[in-house]
Structure formats: C-alpha cells, structure tokens
Amino acid sequence: MLLWVLGVLGFVCLAVVIGQVARYRHEHTVKQWDKLLSPGMGFAVQSLELEVQTDAAMADSGLQGAQRARDRQDLAEAVRLLELSCQAIEQATPHRLRRLRAMAVLIRMAAALVPVRPLRIRDYRLRELIAVVGVGAALHQVLVSALERFLLRLQVLGIGFRLALRVLVGASRQAATTPAARRPWGDYERALQDWKTLDREHLETFKALARSLELEG
Amino acid sequence: MPGVPQLAMAAAVKIGLAIVLVGVLRRGLHRRCWSFLIYLLAVFIYSTAELVGTVLYNVPGLQWPQWVWSWEFWHFQQTSFEILKLALAVELGARVVAAFPGTWRLARALLSAALLTTTAAVTFGDAPQHPLLATGTIWLFAAVSLVVIMFNLPLHAWYRALLAGFVPYLFVFSTLQSILARRGDDLATTLGSIDQAAYLALVGWWAYAAWRAEEDVTDISPVLLRRLGLARG
Numbered sequence: 198m199l200l201w202v203l204g205v206l207g208f209v210c211l212a213v214v215i216g217q218v219a220r221y222r223h224e225h226t227v228k229q230w231d232k233l234l235s236p237g238m239g240f241a242v243q244s245l246e247l248e249v250q251t252d253a254a255m256a257d258s259g260l261q262g263a264q265r266a267r268d269r270q271d272l273a274e275a276v277r278l279l280e281l282s283c284q285a286i287e288q289a290t291p292h293r294l295r296r297l298r299a300m301a302v303l304i305r306m307a308a309a310l311v312p313v314r315p316l317r318i319r320d321y322r323l324r325e326l327i328a329v330v331g332v333g334a335a336l337h338q339v340l341v342s343a344l345e346r347f348l349l350r351l352q353v354l355g356i357g358f359r360l361a362l363r364v365l366v367g368a369s370r371q372a373a374t375t376p377a378a379r380r381p382w383g384d385y386e387r388a389l390q391d392w393k394t395l396d397r398e399h400l401e402t403f404k405a406l407a408r409s410l411e412l413e414g
Numbered sequence: 415m416p417g418v419p420q421l422a423m424a425a426a427v428k429i430g431l432a433i434v435l436v437g438v439l440r441r442g443l444h445r446r447c448w449s450f451l452i453y454l455l456a457v458f459i460y461s462t463a464e465l466v467g468t469v470l471y472n473v474p475g476l477q478w479p480q481w482v483w484s485w486e487f488w489h490f491q492q493t494s495f496e497i498l499k500l501a502l503a504v505e506l507g508a509r510v511v512a513a514f515p516g517t518w519r520l521a522r523a524l525l526s527a528a529l530l531t532t533t534a535a536v537t538f539g540d541a542p543q544h545p546l547l548a549t550g551t552i553w554l555f556a557a558v559s560l561v562v563i564m565f566n567l568p569l570h571a572w573y574r575a576l577l578a579g580f581v582p583y584l585f586v587f588s589t590l591q592s593i594l595a596r597r598g599d600d601l602a603t604t605l606g607s608i609d610q611a612a613y614l615a616l617v618g619w620w621a622y623a624a625w626r627a628e629e630d631v632t633d634i635s636p637v638l639l640r641r642l643g644l645a646r647g
Contacts, residue, residue: 203535203549207589210556214581217559218574226568227631231638344516 233303242407248292249400253393255285260389264382272376279385283369286392290362293399297355300406301348313350313405316357320394322387325360329353350402357395364388423610424465430617431458437624443572447509449502450576456498460491496547499580503554504529506573510558513643517565524557548588555581568642575623583616 259282266275315337316330333353340346365388371381435454438444444451467482481487507525511517532550536543555577562569587609594602631639639645 201593203546204589204593207549207552207585210552211581211585213556213563214552214559214577217563218578221562221569221574223568223571223629224631226566227634227639227642227644229566230568230642231634234638234641 229303242404245296245400245403248289249396252285252289253396256282256389256393258282259285260386267376267382276373276376279369279372282389283365283385286362286365286389289396290358290392293358293396294355296403297351297358297399300402301351303406313347313402315346316350316353316398321391323361323364323391325364326357326391326395329356329360347402347405350398354395354399354402358392358399361388361392361395365392420610421465421468423614424461424468427610427614427617428458428462428465430614430621431461434617434620434624437621441624441628443624446570446572447502447505447576449498449505453495453498453502456494460494464491492544493547496544496551499551499584500529500532500547500554502576502580503551503558506576507554507558507561509643510567510569510573511561513641514565514567517561517567520564521557521561524560525554528553528557542592545588545592548584552581552584552589568644570644571626571629572623575620579616579619579623583612587612 259278263275263278263282266272266278315334318327318330318334321327321330330353333349336349337346340349364384368381368385368388371378372385375381431454435451435458438451438454464482467479470476471479471483473479504525507521511521528550532546532553535546535550539546559577561567587605591602591605591609594605631644636645
C-alpha cells in the first residue's frame with residue numbers, strides 16, 4: 198500500500214518536473230527578469246501616471262460635455278458624448294487588466310515586497326464594488342504574507358475594473374435608449390468615479406511593485 | 415554471471431561516464447553541482463570495480479572479485495548512490511534558489527518536507543529501501559521544479575538536463591519497477607532487462623548536455639546574468 202502511495206506521488210512529481218522542463222523558455226524567462234530589474238521602471242511609472250490622468254480626463258470631459266448637452270435638451274449630442282466617454286473607458290480597461298496580469302507574474306519574481314494596504318470600502322459607490330472590496334479587505338486580514346496580499350489586491354482590482362466597466366456600458370446603453378431618464382446618468386457617474394478610484398489604486402499598486410524592485414536592486 | 419552483451423553494455427556505460435566526466439570538468443559544470451561530480455566518480459569507480467571483478471571472477475587466488483559480487487557490496491553500493499542522488503537534489507535546490515532570497519523559505523519548507531517524509535518512510539515503512547530513497551529523490555527534484563514554476567525562476571541548462579534525465583529514469587526503473595515486481599508483474603522483469611540500456615541512454619543525455627555549447631541569451635548584460643546565477647563572476 199505504502200509503495201502504491203509513493204508511486205502515485207512519484208508519478209505526480211514526474212509530471213511536475215517534465216511539465217516544467219517542457220514549458221520552460223530560457224531566453225523568455227531571462228528577458229522577463231531583465232525587464233523587472235532594469236532601471237526603466239521609473240520611466241514606466243511616469244508614463245503610467247500620465248496614462249491614468251489622460252484616460253480619466255477623457256472620460257470626465259465626455260461626461261461633462263454630455264451633461265451640458267443634456268441640460269440644453271440636446272439629447273442626441275448628450276448620448277454621443279456619453280458614448281465617447283464610455284469608449285475611452287472601454288479602450289483603457291483591457292490595458293489595465295493586462296497590466297494587472299503581468300504584475301501578478303512580476304510580483305512572484307520580486308524578492309522583496311513593499312507591504313500594500315487593502316482597498317477602502319468608503320472610496321466606492323457601486324454596491325457590487327463595495328461588496329468585492331469588502332470581501333477583499335476581510336481576506337487581507339486573514340492572509341499572512343506580503344506576496345499573498347499583493348496578489349489579492351491585484352485580483353480585487355481586476356474584478357473591480359470588470360464590474361465598473363459592465364455598469365458603465367450598461368448605463369451608457371440605457372441612457373442612449375432613454376436619454377431623459379436620470380438613473381442611467383447617475384449610475385454612469387458613480388461607475389466612472391469608481392473606475393477612476395480603481396485606476397488610481399492600480400497606479401499605486403504599480404508604484405509599490407516598482408518600489409519593492411528598487412529596494413531589491 | 416553476465417554474458418557478453420551485458421559486458422559490452424557495461425563497458426559502453428563506463429566509456430559514456432568518462433565522456434560525461436571530461437565534459438563536466440572541461441566546461442566547469444562541476445562548480446554548478448559538486449554532488450553530481452561525486453556521484454559520477456562513485457558510479458564510475460564502483461561499476462569499474464564490478465566490471466573488473468566480473469572479468470577476474472574465476473582467477474584462482476583472487477578473493478575480492480567474489481566480494482564485489484556479494485549482496486553486501488551491492489547493498490552498500492546502491493545505498494551510496496541513493497544518498498548521493500538525494501544530496502544532488504538538495505544541492506541543486508539550494509543552487510537554483512541561491513540568487514533569490516524571497517524563495518528560500520518556501521524552498522526550505524518543501525525540501526525539508528520531502529526529506530522528512532522519505533526518512534519516515536524508510537524508517538517506519540515496510541517497503542524496500544532503495545525504491546523509497548529513489549522516490550524521495552524524485553520528490554526533491556519536484557520540489558525544486560515547483561519553486562521554479564511558482565517564482566518563474568531562470569534555470570541553467572545543466573540543471574534542466576539533470577532534472578529531465580534523473581526524474582523519468584528514477585521513476586520508471588526504480589519506483590515503477592519496484593511496484594510491478596511486488597505485484598509479480600512480468601513487466602518488472604522486462605524493465606529490469608532494459609535497465610542497463612536505459613542507463614546508457616541517460617549517460618548519453620548527460621554527455622550531450624555536458625558537451626553542447628553554452629546557451630546564448632542576446633541583449634542581456636553579463637552583470638544581470640551573474641546576478642541571476644546564470645554566469646560565473
């Protein structure tokens with residue numbers, strides 16, 4: 198019996214080793230480490246800061262223009278501008294999700310970590326997001342290592358971005374159907390606020406990663 | 415006593431081991447894993463003694479060839495090889511994570527767990543000792559691989575060659591063969607008969623890995639390669 202158990206465990210180990218050796222790409226891995234440890238990280242933070250500000254400004258400007266057009270009773274223009282604002286977010290969100298996934302790989306590679314705080318519930322307005330952030334904050338207290346907390350933060354941000362985008366797109370479509378109704382406009386505003394808060398948190402997360410790499414360097 | 419084909423195969427293994435030894439020393443790979451050099455030397459010396467003992471077995475007045483073909487010698491030799499392979503796996507683990515302090519805790523925990531479980535199984539289990547030690551070595555290699563996967567660590571080609579060579583061989587010709595033998599399966603006898611050929615293939619793989627050109631990564635500074643433990647300073 199013991200030998201059978203050992204045999205099965207041995208087979209699992211064999212699969213792990215063969216899988217690892219088969220999928221390993223030396224040049225790719227070394228280049229990932231090169232990127233991680235290169236001094237270009239400071240520049241990357243600056244350009245990301247700019248990107249966060251630009252995307253927020255584009256979405257805000259679209260929404261404000263749409264609100265002004267709506268006040269003037271120019272509903273067609275209001276919907277067009279609202280859709281422009283929504284498009285800016287739709288185009289920006291996939292970048293954020295890709296960056297979060299890349300950070301999940303990079304953070305495992307980082308030997309030293311700057312501790313991160315959990316997201317704050319009071320910063321968010323959408324119910325769905327408040328629930329996700331609340332669960333994340335509770336889990337943050339349960340987890341022990343800085344790495345686990347960092348990965349949790351990335352997960353919460355990823356889910357948050359998807360939820361906010363869903364509400365934004367839904368509200369924008371609803372506003373296009375019934376431009377005079379107040380609710381979709383209110384939902385859109387709240388979702389946009391939350392998306393911008395998430396974006397700032399995603400920037401902070403990136404900065405924390407860069408700082409931890411500087412410490413390591 | 416072995417026949418001519420077995421003797422020819424044994425001689426081929428010795429030649430192969432000599433080629434691996436020269437390749438390892440020539441490229442300085444022994445500095446990447448000292449245990450492997452000791453293992454190679456041990457296998458080379460023991461198996462050469464065995465081969466010479468076979469040839470001189472019937473020479474009158476010589477006692478030592480009989481001793482070389484005794485169970486005590488075989489048991490001693492196998493235990494030495496198993497312990498050296500365990501040491502090799504531990505050294506490989508330590509060297510792979512050496513440049514990454516953040517991985518030390520996990521690597522220590524996994525390697526300790528594998529070593530403790532092996533020790534407990536050998537001490538308290540009713541299974542034969544040699545397959546247990548071989549399975550313990552596989553666990554240690556798997557623990558190293560897990561840490562590499564988890565942290566996306568770079569792995570020198572020599573370490574990959576050792577992992578890819580040892581683990582399948584040990585699993586098939588030690589763990590699996592022992593299980594099949596206990597069940598009385600005929601496949602165990604078949605595996606036993608091709609073991610020497612498989613070991614020759616393994617030695618051929620090491621020779622290839624020891625003699626092939628160093629992996630070249632373009633556009634990466636030597637400083638970074640040294641920092642990652644992929645180049646010597």
